[in-house]
Amino acid sequence: MQRRYLGLTAAAIATTMTATLTGCGSGSGGDVTLQLVAADYGSGKSNASRLYWDQLARGFEKKHPNIKVDVHVYSWTDVDKKVAEMVDAGHAPDLAQIGAYADYAAKGKLYSADQLLSIPTQANFTPSLEEAGEYKRVQYGLPFGASTRRLFYNKKLFAQAGISGPPQNWDDIAHDAQLLKAHGVKMPFALPLGPEETQAETLMWMLSGGGGYTDSIGKYTIDSPENVRTFGWLKDDLVGKGLTGTDPAKLDRAAAFKAFADGDVGMLNGHPTLMKQAEAKGIDYGTVELPGPKGKAKATMGVADWMMAFKQNGHRAQAGTFLDYVYSDKNVEKFSGEYGLLPVTTSASQAMQEDDRFAKMHGFLQQLATAEFYPADKTSWPLVSKTVKAKMGAAVHPNGNPSGVLTEIQNTADAADNAAE
Known part of the structure; x- marks a missing residue:
């Protein structure tokens, strides 16, 4: 509990600094376009992940007209390789939703969670997933979609x-x-x-x-x-x-x-x-x-995929504002329901647990708190x-x-x- 309290205190400091420097992360210093590379969870055109992200991005842009989101979706076969190629070429995306984060964290290329997220968002991650996203006791990987077996x-x-x-x-x-x-x-x-x-x-x-x-x-x-x-x-x-x-x-x-x-x-x-x-x-x-x-x-076994934010383009405040929107209950619940995955936040998990429509998911969800994950924090x-x-x-x-x-x-x-x- 002490380590979590200290982490959230750091988050509060980072959030305050962000608000002071950038007008609460609204992009008030001028228009910014965030580039997001994401994986496709769909089984076909009717439920391709691009549909989810396009709708989410348009909803976000209405609330934050100075921040645009340019989304590129790739199959799981290609997405990790694509991000690696972009990073190696010196053109890292602002955000990537892929399978692993530790190597980028070890090389100092990522913002930590407390540099990006508001206190309520960071505190709302399921504890086992938050811990699985840590590299050397600092969270860099933001869980995005989870499952148990x-x-x-x-x-x-x-x-x-x-x-x-x-x-x-x-x-x-x-x-x-x-x-x-x-x-x-x-x-x-x-x-x-x-x-x-x-x-x-x-x-x-x-x-x-x-x-x-x-x-x-x-x-x-x-x-x-x-x-x-x-x-x-x-x-x-x-x-x-x-x-x-x-x-x-x-x-x-x-x-x-x-x-x-x-x-x-x-x-x-x-x-x-x-x-x-x-x-x-x-x-x-x-x-x-x-x-x-x-x-x-x-x-x-528990499995989580990861969202991460790269430092290269310096869009920390705008990326954080977008991620707070991504991890709102409405969007987490929609994604989890569409693709048969477990929510990664405590509040969305509680909502699923109380919803009889997801009765067959309840057994998987109840296991998440004690599930064990790949040692993804090891390079x-x-x-x-x-x-x-x-x-x-x-x-x-x-x-x-x-x-x-x-x-x-x-x-x-x-x-x-x-x-x-």
């Missing part, structure tokens, strides 16, 4: 296999997967450890087994006994017994989600957007907290994530060596961490 199961396939309810622990998963396999289900348990999003599936299982990527002080613990035990179990009790239906190293998350929506998967770990995908295909599904070896997992994380994507799938192959693979990734992580110091 739960285990999805196909109720029809479970009933046909004689399974009365969802699994509660790992033994249940293996037992239920055997029954599903016996009833001809193509993928009793879909385990996507292909290169698309391996780092996510890996963390979910690490947390299920009582481990994780790092310890409480941020040191990598990739080859911990808990993680070795977890991936040994996956190798021997799921993959080795033919209960995944396919080689996990060749299965991407998107393909696994599609297979679930097509009725070919009994169980898998998923995030909220899978609900719409499954419902569109008429799948009767349920969700449950991630099972652990003996009961519920110690935590689930070594991009390399570690890339290494996990390249290697973890093979670790659970029947001929794989989970301990050896985890140790190899640990060595890469340690070397990257040491190089960053």
